[in-house]
Amino acid sequence: MSDENEYDDDYEPPPFIAEAQVNVSSEAPPDPVSSISKERDGKFDTLLMHQFLEGKAKSKQILKLYKSLERDPFLRATFNDYEITREQSRELSAVRINRMARYIETDSPEDFHRRLNLLTVYDPSTGIRIAVNLGLYVNCVKGNGTDEQYKYWCVTNQTKDINKLYGCFGMTELGHGSNVAGCETTATFDEETDEFVIDTPTISATKWWIGGAAHSATHSAIYARLIVKGKDYGVKTFVVPLRDTDHELLPGVAIGDIGSKMGREGVDNGWIQFSDVRIPRFFMLQKFCKVSREGKVTLPPLEQLSYISLLGGRVGMAVDSYRIIARFITIAVRYGVGRRQFQKPLAEDWDPEVQIMDYALHQRRLFPILALCYAMALGTSQLENEHTAILKDLEAAVKANDTKAINKSIGDTKSLFIDSGSLKSTNTWLAADCITECRQSCGGHGYSAYNGFGKAYDDWVVQCTWEGDNSVLAMSVGKTLIKNVEGVLSKGNKVGGSVAFLSNAKEYVKDLKKEYLTDEDVNSPSKILTALEVLIVRLCYSSLETLKSNGGDWDAISHTRVLLSKLRAHHYLLQNFIGQLSNADSSIRPFLDVLLRLYANAWVLDSFSADFLLNYVYPQSVKKLVNATRIPELCTEVRPRAILLTDSFLQPDMLLNSAIGKYDGNIYENYFGIVKEQNPAYPSKAPHSKILEDMLNRGSIDERSREELTDETKDLFKI
């Protein structure tokens, strides 16, 4: 090796080459169990934390339901769920629906709702199949039908107990998604027979993506254009039967399977074409729009309330986002603590490799997600409560026909629309990103189906598209915020409800260069909240300026509208987190406080730093401080309690359904065990092995060529 220095040795090769000189002892294989269990040593009570996150009563309910789900032979998740074909997924899902149909008869409505919510974390296909029936179909009938109609379709017929009828929701068409008003399906009133004729006039009018249509549903609640005496009254809702009691398709109803999808293979999505299908007039849902025997159409003013039935789905998806992130951050943190990779510089041979959770970058990838998850837990719990309360008030007000109370409720639904719209879109996007980041943080093992990421991601991402495409929804929220600020600035309006802070708009735009956050303030969540409010207001203000100069072209500012919706979602989460912190027991409050500050620094100040800087809400020094100092410091504070903070979600191994994510931390044994169990060694060769063997045992190309290419053949022909 005397000539070593002849060669340029200043080279910086990839780390695994650079470190090749460091010996790692083969005597000390990794011991993830003790790495993880060591970090559980009684630093705080995870049950207390769970109670704080979910509320005491809900925490108890959830633990009771976890126990029931874990033990239920049909409902519990298994690693086999990662192996099955589409048809098997659908059968499994049918089995689980049937099982859930027993629980719905005995659970309280709140327990059943929560049971469904928890099942959905690991089996979203079954979750949505039930939600389409009980959520979309039943709510559509309830929201758009008269009391008698609801009673007939849902109670008498036991639909709401998943019995007799099974409903699907026929809104979207092949050519019409977000713009429901563009639906082409027609419902033409035939005065002579007192019927509606339901028809699919074109291919683009084919009802598309209809969950449950392919195999389960007996009835549909569909959106179709009401045509009476040649006049088009726009899109209304109708109950149209699809299958008889023998479960055979009715005449005129053409249904097909939508086939293979990115995920949710357990759901029997279908397409539906109606060919002049006749339904009695009273199958039209007539709470609002009414068609009389003579074809007189009345459109009462409260029709706008019919959309409220859709908000429940959005609230649910905001909550789902929290639970799915909790699932994967638990897995990723356990893996990060148990996994070791690379030795420290100057380590001795016998030193173990470093826990990857100790690397600054790994902390920075995962701990902000953990903090976000806490913010979402508290925020979406609050959103659920808000939704329940508003719905209850509205129902009471409408029942009492109390105009004042109705107006109050309509005001409340404004907040709910903004809150659920911004949180549905923002949270579902964030959840997709968080699942991805957690997966990548587990390296190659994140790609194994048995660790749960792949199926969960594929099942998840449709949440960004359905029940209000995230971009469309966010644009709509952004528009509402801008209009609110316009009202404050031009008419001196006061904004109520959850975005009351917009009423301060005038002050925040008086001096557009006035800064609202100093370096010292980055530790103060409430000051960060104010800074965020200033940013939202200033973005609304600059949007209004743009609208003035572009002739009111809202389309041109849609990018900012989406941004506003995201900011508003974080505002909701941050405000709520701050508000709830004081309720926490003093034994856990300090840890929550760290997470709150990490959340506010990483997801608000850092993520949107360009916008803060551009709008002079804070100076460059804040960005530098947050990015280079505060986030790493806060991550270091989280580090010793990372395991307990994820344990606190109390999600059982069954729900995590991840070989590397189990509570016991025995990562490698568990993972290898499951791989072996799911992939028996017999037969020793692949069924298709002969293809490979024949290929490898083939002769060379010369041996396989007939003699036709040889010189001898050439000579034969003398050409």
Added chain:
Amino acid sequence: MSDENEYDDDYEPPPFIAEAQVNVSSEAPPDPVSSISKERDGKFDTLLMHQFLEGKAKSKQILKLYKSLERDPFLRATFNDYEITREQSRELSAVRINRMARYIETDSPEDFHRRLNLLTVYDPSTGIRIAVNLGLYVNCVKGNGTDEQYKYWCVTNQTKDINKLYGCFGMTELGHGSNVAGCETTATFDEETDEFVIDTPTISATKWWIGGAAHSATHSAIYARLIVKGKDYGVKTFVVPLRDTDHELLPGVAIGDIGSKMGREGVDNGWIQFSDVRIPRFFMLQKFCKVSREGKVTLPPLEQLSYISLLGGRVGMAVDSYRIIARFITIAVRYGVGRRQFQKPLAEDWDPEVQIMDYALHQRRLFPILALCYAMALGTSQLENEHTAILKDLEAAVKANDTKAINKSIGDTKSLFIDSGSLKSTNTWLAADCITECRQSCGGHGYSAYNGFGKAYDDWVVQCTWEGDNSVLAMSVGKTLIKNVEGVLSKGNKVGGSVAFLSNAKEYVKDLKKEYLTDEDVNSPSKILTALEVLIVRLCYSSLETLKSNGGDWDAISHTRVLLSKLRAHHYLLQNFIGQLSNADSSIRPFLDVLLRLYANAWVLDSFSADFLLNYVYPQSVKKLVNATRIPELCTEVRPRAILLTDSFLQPDMLLNSAIGKYDGNIYENYFGIVKEQNPAYPSKAPHSKILEDMLNRGSIDERSREELTDETKDLFKI
């Protein structure tokens, strides 16, 4: 409706409610074919554009290969590829490997390489199975073995023709991914028998993820710790046979299927455990490290060159990123142009809905991706050339044992390491994001398997993890950049190769608040390039400052190191795009110029705006201008040629393999046709229908309860 005004009508409901008053005629179903074909009207020659993107010779080669692949009965993609089970995927893949084994015998090496590259766009499972054998295994033998060893294992045995032997690459272990130096598998020299004993000492030492191991491979090139006379010499490479000519596992070799994965189901990844398997000494690859008959170990200095064989994979993945983005941006733009949704405000009943590609937000979501794709096409083509040239020079230099030439080549590989490392990690991350954005832009239809997104994404994302985990790779690149700047600043070094601009470091940090980009400059790609160089240098500089104050803790600045790698990747793409533009024919140059400026504005100035602002490279006004004005304007300029600019990738329908993305633009007919074809109507009920029917036909809970719960029963017992 007289009481309408009693209710608050200032409400901003979701758009589909807001627009419900707008009638959409059911007489004019969408006509995507004419929408799309109209935009093809001879604006420029797409073949000319293709030749510019790929180079004239490569363009010709690619079109020839597309023709061959499209027609080949085994190699062509079909919609059935989206339906099949894991075992069917693996069989299909075996069939395709066998077919490719015929082409390798007749194609030129360049054609075969390109054929594999193109096949990989739609069947990455087959692509990687072949690449593991020819790329990883053969290159490992070539890079680490002597000429005789290479000849024996690869030529004589026809491995390089996919015949006789089939190799796999045994690097990673269950407990060891990025840190190859931590491998636990041992290769202990037995002087008595002149053999190595290969052993897996612990569960974490199990070779894991080994592509081809489960069913195909006959041999493995493995990484194991060389132990001679009790001394551990670190990780070296060995050829270990796995299966005999009957394709049966050899004694002592335990192999299992790794089972279900997120994607790439066609790949037979396996795990391997060796139990004291003996191989002759000459099975150790001994180009560098040599073990003599007597157990004398020599480690010559050039061992660092052994990693070079891994760079080819990274270059390939950078190129793959371009082609996969091209595939999905083509689909998304065609759909965006053909799809219509919502009418314009104040539109008449008979006006068609708006093409969604005309919405500002839709343009902003897709056109930057289109621009990025062009930048990647040109940049990765250049990277491929760079790689080929350097490898050729190095081989010649080593063969001639020319120290000076070897040193020159080592210098070149420094650039190649930075370029391939930053482009592999950045491009593969970006590709994952772009597939996602394109999918979401197609709304619900993006979720159908028949449109290609789901499978492609699931197959894709492993690229971010394998052959150099993106984060680890990016950290390594960032470190090299920082060290280079340190050399310039402290020793006055001159940096050569592709990062020569770092030599200007002193100037860029002289006045850290000197701005390098004004509002006028945002139209000048070369000024943007300079600004980017300044940003890179200043980030390196501030990292060095941090290192000074933290005692040289590189870990603490890993976040910035990753950022630097991303910036460097964009620097490479931007510099190259600028350089190539002048070669373009004048008939296409103006369109390329728009894309170049859009790329530079969106992906450089806007994406990293917080860093530019923080480092005073440009003032707030630039960010505002770019974000609010320039990007939307450039998108508007792209809009009329969007179809042609995606057509120019010339990817055939077979390769796109997407129902909504076909060239003819007949979105709805194609899509509906494929859904029907793939999902025959018979049987009319699901195989598991009885589960659902029995559930729906069950009696009520009272009917099903035995009498045991009734009062009558209670009375019986008198308790």
